[in-house]
Amino acid sequence: MNTNRRSFLKTSATAGAISVAVGAGLLTPRAVLAAWPKSAFEAKDVNAAVNAVLGSSSMANSGDINLKAPDIAENGAVVPITVTSKIEGTESISILVPNNAAPLAANFNMGSNTEGYVSTRIKMGKTSDVIAVVKAGGKLYSSTKEVKVTIGGCGG
Amino acid sequence: MANSIKVRAKTTSGVTVVKTLINHPMETGLRKDKKTNQMIPAHFIQEVTCEHNGNNVLTAQWGTAVSKNPYLSFKFSGGKSGDTLKISWVDNKGKSDSIESKIK
Numbered sequence: 001m002n003t004n005r006r007s008f009l010k011t012s013a014t015a016g017a018i019s020v021a022v023g024a025g026l027l028t029p030r031a032v033l034a035a036w037p038k039s040a041f042e043a044k045d046v047n048a049a050v051n052a053v054l055g056s057s058s059m060a061n062s063g064d065i066n067l068k069a070p071d072i073a074e075n076g077a078v079v080p081i082t083v084t085s086k087i088e089g090t091e092s093i094s095i096l097v098p099n100n101a102a103p104l105a106a107n108f109n110m111g112s113n114t115e116g117y118v119s120t121r122i123k124m125g126k127t128s129d130v131i132a133v134v135k136a137g138g139k140l141y142s143s144t145k146e147v148k149v150t151i152g153g154c155g156g
Numbered sequence: 157m158a159n160s161i162k163v164r165a166k167t168t169s170g171v172t173v174v175k176t177l178i179n180h181p182m183e184t185g186l187r188k189d190k191k192t193n194q195m196i197p198a199h200f201i202q203e204v205t206c207e208h209n210g211n212n213v214l215t216a217q218w219g220t221a222v223s224k225n226p227y228l229s230f231k232f233s234g235g236k237s238g239d240t241l242k243i244s245w246v247d248n249k250g251k252s253d254s255i256e257s258k259i260k
Binding site: 036078121 | 171184186202208211212215216217218219220221222223224226227229230231232234
């Protein structure tokens, strides 16, 4: 990734400010959620992003979430991700990539009749875990899978 | 421009599977234009909403990490063949598009 030093310093400074704000409880995610959650998509670490978008960052690992992603992605620009949640009353599904510049890739809010299933394609800068976070009944559940991104077509 | 959204929805045994493809550059804002050495400004879809007969079934909030020309698929129950499905998106530059389609 081709970030120059100046913009890197700038973005890391804002991210720091956001996580401080989140930590202090200044950002009340419920109220912010009505619009696009800017702070969540700019957050630089997983906990801050999850906190900003879902209101909590305590997640329990769950076997009821099926995260389907390739073991090795040849092209990091297009990584197909499918999340299936068998948890009753799934309210939202979020997809996070911790090693991306901004971990939160997408957040899907489900309607009452919508099944816990979402499939999309995301970008990944380098080899990283992919985390699917499912919100159901006010609790958060997660599932993780590592995806290796081969850069330049060989190795990993 | 022709409509940027392609939708295909099909109901089998009570569950409707919706597949959509949207034409959009999805620029992250981290890429450089090689000719001018300028950063290409971020341009990405922020929100996609899907309505079935006027009821919201899915709201997707996207960041820059969603691939170019995004693909989205989801399922919901209660849909019937012939029902209307409305899909719309808004990007960070305030542009938007929407499409209405019938479930097969």
